[in-house]
Amino acid sequence: MSTNEEVVIHRARTPFEAKILQALLEDAGIPVRVSGTEAMDEFSISQRGMNLTNVEVRVLADRAQDAQEIIDAAREAGTSLEDPTVEDSS
Numbered sequence: 001m002s003t004n005e006e007v008v009i010h011r012a013r014t015p016f017e018a019k020i021l022q023a024l025l026e027d028a029g030i031p032v033r034v035s036g037t038e039a040m041d042e043f044s045i046s047q048r049g050m051n052l053t054n055v056e057v058r059v060l061a062d063r064a065q066d067a068q069e070i071i072d073a074a075r076e077a078g079t080s081l082e083d084p085t086v087e088d089s090s
Helices: 015-027 042-049 061-076
Strands: 006-012 033-035 055-060
Touching (some): 015 033
16 A cells, blocks of 8 residues: 555544544644545535535545544543534444
């Protein structure tokens, strides 16, 4: 796998959750791309509004381990990375 290839490090339940992760990782100097938020047609917006789609958080392959460690550390510190408007279905 090329180090310039993007890998999915997290599938967020909502764009809000993905943006939290994006801000966390970018603050640590890791470039992030959030996919699944580009489409703006009526159907896509309704699917996201009902939380029926996942949003992929992607980083370069050579930064994936660093990114996962940052996410894990934030969770261990008690940082909420989830969208507070979404009920947990588990």
